[in-house]
């Protein structure tokens with residue numbers, strides 16, 4: 001099977017790569033008549049719960065959409081509060097993640113973050129670079145279209161420099177320059193908060209990913225919700241554009 005398609009996981013049931021849009025923090029807080037940032041704080045606790053769940057289930061990569069390129073346009077006090085929350089999480093959680101074998105990676109335009117956060121991101125990536133139990137990918141200041149644009153630009157640079165010919169550009173060439181090209185593509189995508197959108201998250205990478213949506217707001221997510229998603233995923237037949245019969249006759 002081509003490297004452009006997600007590999008079928010060894011036991012066929014557990015996704016190797018889970019990608020999540022963590023939606024609903026603001027509404028969770030508003031329903032309690034609390035400021036939105038209280039919802040984001042509760043959401044940060046759910047991040048820990050999901051990491052535990054992935055470690056327990058043997059999921060190898062967890063990608064979380066923490067902050068989109070569009071989220072910079074939110075009210076200034078919410079953006080500042082989120083920056084503070086990211087900084088605190090980087091200060092408090094990284095040692096423990098490292099101890100548990102979690103490798104941290106950040107995707108997105110980090111030039112837009114304050115220096116202190118960028119330094120912490122780089123330090124967290126360096127500290128956990130050799131950890132192999134779980135890849136924890138945080139998409140921050142990330143946009144899927146921008147990801148494709150930077151890949152296209154990098155191909156153009158190589159063509160201009162004479163390292164590549166236009167006829168060498170195929171899906172694999174582009175895929176190799178998209179974020180996380182060294183990791184298996186997402187098998188399962190979850191969005192919480194009752195919205196049925198991909199919202200510019202990993203547009204290229206999600207082409208053949210199974211999609212699962214829940215009305216649960218992100219701070220409400222618990223192991224039972226995650227298990228529901230996994231159970232549903234285990235029932236799906238992934239055909240990658242082929243027929244059911246072709247998939248069934250494919251050698252293991």
Ligand code: FPP
Nearest residue numbers: 022023024025026027028040043044066089
């Ligand atoms: C979407 O909910 C959530 C965000 C824009 C921020 C996500 C941040 C966290 C879960 C907290 C910390 C994360 C890390 C990685 C430490 P929303 O605000 O759009 O909710 P709404 O749709 O109810 O308004």
